[in-house]
Amino acid sequence: MAPASELRLLTFPAAAPTPVQPNAGHPPASARAxxxxxxxxxxxxxxxxxxxxxxxxxxxVAALDQRLPEGGLRLGALHExxxxxxxxxxxxxxxxxxxxxxxxxxxxxLWCLTYPDLFAPALxxxxxxxxxxxxxxxxxxxxILQVMEEGLRHGGLAGVxxxxxxxxxxxxxxxxxxxxxxxxxxxxxxRWRHAETAARFDQPNAAVSxxxxxxxxxxxxxVAGVGRARWQVELVRCRGAKPGSWExxxxxxxxxxxxxxxxxxxxxxxxDGQHRAAAG
Amino acid sequence: MSGRDGAARAIQAADLHARRLGLHxxxxxxxxxxxxxxxxxLDADPKADHAALAQLAAxxxxxxxxxxxxxxxxxxxxxxxxxxxxxxxxxxxxxxxVRRLDRSGIAARAAMADTPGAAHALARHGYQQxxxxxxxxxxxxxxxxxAALRLPVDLVLALRKLGFTQIGDLARTARAPLALRxxxxxxxxxxxxxxxEPEPFEPVAPTELVRVERVFAxxxxxxxxxxxxxxxxxxxxxxxxRHRALGARRLDLLFHRVDAVVSGIRIGTVAPSQDPxxxxxxxxxxxxxxxxxxxxxxxxxxxxxAEPVILRQASSLAAExxxxxxxxxxxxxxxxGAVRLYRVAPIESDLPERAVAKVAALAPAQTASWPxxxxxxxxxxxxxxxxxxxxxxxxxxxRWFVWRGIRREVVRxxxxxxxxxEWWQADAERHSVRDYFQVEDQMGARLWLFRSGDGQDPxxxxxxxxxxxxxx
Numbered sequence: 001m002a003p004a005s006e007l008r009l010l011t012f013p014a015a016a017p018t019p020v021q022p023n024a025g026h027p028p029a030s031a032r033a034x035x036x037x038x039x040x041x042x043x044x045x046x047x048x049x050x051x052x053x054x055x056x057x058x059x060x061v062a063a064l065d066q067r068l069p070e071g072g073l074r075l076g077a078l079h080e081x082x083x084x085x086x087x088x089x090x091x092x093x094x095x096x097x098x099x100x101x102x103x104x105x106x107x108x109x110l111w112c113l114t115y116p117d118l119f120a121p122a123l124x125x126x127x128x129x130x131x132x133x134x135x136x137x138x139x140x141x142x143x144i145l146q147v148m149e150e151g152l153r154h155g156g157l158a159g160v161x162x163x164x165x166x167x168x169x170x171x172x173x174x175x176x177x178x179x180x181x182x183x184x185x186x187x188x189x190x191r192w193r194h195a196e197t198a199a200r201f202d203q204p205n206a207a208v209s210x211x212x213x214x215x216x217x218x219x220x221x222x223v224a225g226v227g228r229a230r231w232q233v234e235l236v237r238c239r240g241a242k243p244g245s246w247e248x249x250x251x252x253x254x255x256x257x258x259x260x261x262x263x264x265x266x267x268x269x270x271x272d273g274q275h276r277a278a279a280g
Numbered sequence: 281m282s283g284r285d286g287a288a289r290a291i292q293a294a295d296l297h298a299r300r301l302g303l304h305x306x307x308x309x310x311x312x313x314x315x316x317x318x319x320x321x322l323d324a325d326p327k328a329d330h331a332a333l334a335q336l337a338a339x340x341x342x343x344x345x346x347x348x349x350x351x352x353x354x355x356x357x358x359x360x361x362x363x364x365x366x367x368x369x370x371x372x373x374x375x376x377x378v379r380r381l382d383r384s385g386i387a388a389r390a391a392m393a394d395t396p397g398a399a400h401a402l403a404r405h406g407y408q409q410x411x412x413x414x415x416x417x418x419x420x421x422x423x424x425x426x427a428a429l430r431l432p433v434d435l436v437l438a439l440r441k442l443g444f445t446q447i448g449d450l451a452r453t454a455r456a457p458l459a460l461r462x463x464x465x466x467x468x469x470x471x472x473x474x475x476x477e478p479e480p481f482e483p484v485a486p487t488e489l490v491r492v493e494r495v496f497a498x499x500x501x502x503x504x505x506x507x508x509x510x511x512x513x514x515x516x517x518x519x520x521x522r523h524r525a526l527g528a529r530r531l532d533l534l535f536h537r538v539d540a541v542v543s544g545i546r547i548g549t550v551a552p553s554q555d556p557x558x559x560x561x562x563x564x565x566x567x568x569x570x571x572x573x574x575x576x577x578x579x580x581x582x583x584x585x586a587e588p589v590i591l592r593q594a595s596s597l598a599a600e601x602x603x604x605x606x607x608x609x610x611x612x613x614x615x616x617g618a619v620r621l622y623r624v625a626p627i628e629s630d631l632p633e634r635a636v637a638k639v640a641a642l643a644p645a646q647t648a649s650w651p652x653x654x655x656x657x658x659x660x661x662x663x664x665x666x667x668x669x670x671x672x673x674x675x676x677x678x679r680w681f682v683w684r685g686i687r688r689e690v691v692r693x694x695x696x697x698x699x700x701x702e703w704w705q706a707d708a709e710r711h712s713v714r715d716y717f718q719v720e721d722q723m724g725a726r727l728w729l730f731r732s733g734d735g736q737d738p739x740x741x742x743x744x745x746x747x748x749x750x751x752x
Contacts, residue, residue, distance in 0.1 A: 117660055226720050
């Protein structure tokens with residue numbers, strides 16, 4: 001088997017926006033695109049140790065799904081969600097974002113906490129039924145990561161969420177490997193208790209993607225009152241995709257995000273939607 | 281309770297009521313009768329006492345820890361190493377023990393300490409019914425009376441005559457003269473109490489249980505060897521269990537060391553299990569709590585709780601099911617303690633802190649949920665935090681408020697949602713009212729505030745503002 005570094009080098013030209021075509025002839029553009037897509041899939045499979053079936057959970061928001069390499073959030077992988085703005089200590093929006101993702105999966109969920117301040121009725125309101133969630137109160141950060149790994153390795157869970165401040169490289173790699181072998185979804189909610197730990201959130205780890213969710217002022221209503229919550233959803237880092245940032249409406253009762261109505265009606269967004277329809 | 285001590289009959293044990301009347305063990309029966317006419321005296325029955333103690337030990341063995349020993353005439357040792365977390369802590373375990381004994385009519389005192397000697401002394405001479413020897417208590421061991429040292433009565437009397445009253449006095453005295461005059465017992469008891477000398481005890485063996493044993497020609501101590509032996513023991517145990525159509529709910533693994541010290545591991549499962557690999561993994565997970573010392577010469581594995589297994593037909597026609605999560609729950613419950621692994625169920629209460637109940641991780645599904653349209657925050661603070669706020673009475677949201685030193689302007693708000701106190705829970709809640717508001721500040725943070733009181737009647741609350749949760 002070739003060393004991993006060599007394979008990495010191979011991905012580069014393939015993942016570049018305009019791949020160089022060695023073919024001298026000029027096949028039709030669609031056939032060329034197909035070949036490139038096939039090659040990309042093969043390279044990805046080689047990188048991941050020959051796992052052919054990669055389940056993906058689409059967000060149902062075209063702009064987001066198009067940006068992600070497989071058209072959605074990859075299952076069998078570790079993802080990182082950070083509370084943005086002044087939500088870093090409680091990671092409220094990040095927790096609801098995670099709940100919305102898990103609500104759209106089937107099966108039990110393990111939620112590992114250090115501080116039991118998660119309020120289950122709100123999870124239920126995002127579509128995550130209380131019967132599906134098993135809470136584990138681990139004493140400290142190290143225990144959280146161990147419990148998460150145990151849960152991911154088991155394979156009987158739809159997903160595992162862990163609320164932690166630290167996510168070191170080694171631990172994240174272990175979690176990622178456990179998720180890959182079992183096919184479960186791992187979500188790490190980063191929340192700090194002391195502001196200085198927040199600075200360490202930028203350090204690299206083995207998670208496949210890193211999201212930052214910040215709260216925005218809610219949708220304006222014609223009358224006084226708080227409208228549907230809005231978030232700034234940022235894809236800070238993702239393997240095989242460019243970062244991006246979207247203003248979205250928060251999870252509904254089935255855990256789905258949505259594009260705000262006044263943004264969706266803009267001509268550019270409409271064109272995006274048509275494009276996706278044609279591709280699908 | 282009287283007994284024959286030499287020629288005279290004397291009191292051997294007295295209940296609380298009798299002690300209040302001034303009767304104490306050692307008092308001749310004739311004197312006691314003279315003092316209190318109509319005294320009810322029972323003859324002591326040491327044999328029956330011992331049998332009852334053994335029965336109690338068997339119960340403790342089932343419920344608390346794999347290593348339990350008799351401490352006649354009236355005590356039990358429980359080696360609680362690594363057993364407390366199953367009850368949510370050492371204190372919780374002792375409280376549970378004392379409460380259960382009390383309910384069955386046994387007045388018990390319990391103490392937990394690093395050494396059997398210290399625990400013995402604290403249980404009998406400590407100030408509280410339940411004592412946990414933290415650092416402070418350990419320093420106070422010296423002020424206990426010398427009777428706490430488990431010395432013969434005449435020796436205690438002789439020492440008292442010399443002016444020794446407290447253990448600290450003895451500990452500070454030179455050992456050699458003491459040993460010359462009174463023998464080596466005082467020194468040994470002191471060392472045993474302070475942990476300088478080990479004190480092995482013979483644990484009671486459980487009866488009528490599935491039990492397998494391995495004896496080694498050479499003592500073993502390497503973790504890999506111990507782990508392999510655990511695997512073999514689990515195989516043997518599961519073969520027996522399968523034969524009887526039983527599954528283990530709890531396993532006790534005892535390590536008999538060459539220096540006669542016995543230490544144990546106890547694990548529990550949420551459902552009866554016959555799977556040797558699963559059980560061996562659970563046991564091996566707690567192997568780090570065991571110190572093999574100079575080596576282990578004997579290991580016994582007992583299924584201290586076994587239940588019938590109901591085997592189910594696996595259907596290949598049904599959709600491919602996910603693996604059962606019981607094994608995962610077992611692993612995590614043994615690591616974290618069963619109380620820290622739970623699901624939640626809805627309770628019909630409008631007070632947010634009472635709307636959620638913890639249930640066992642594998643409790644039957646509730647299907648009920650909270651009303652989906654109810655506005656509830658994703659994070660609920662452990663206790664509402666008071667905030668300074670400016671609001672128009674009686675039912676307007678605040679204009680601004682200060683939480684943790686940061687002033688926030690309220691841009692939008694929803695409310696009030698009025699929550700009444702639950703008069704059937706407490707008298708103080710009879711009139712209390714909370715008005716909840718969801719507010720959004722200028723930065724877009726959405727928070728859950730409430731005002732204690734309805735804004736008009738001072739009887740309903742203090743009219744102060746509190747922050748109770750954070751919306752996403």
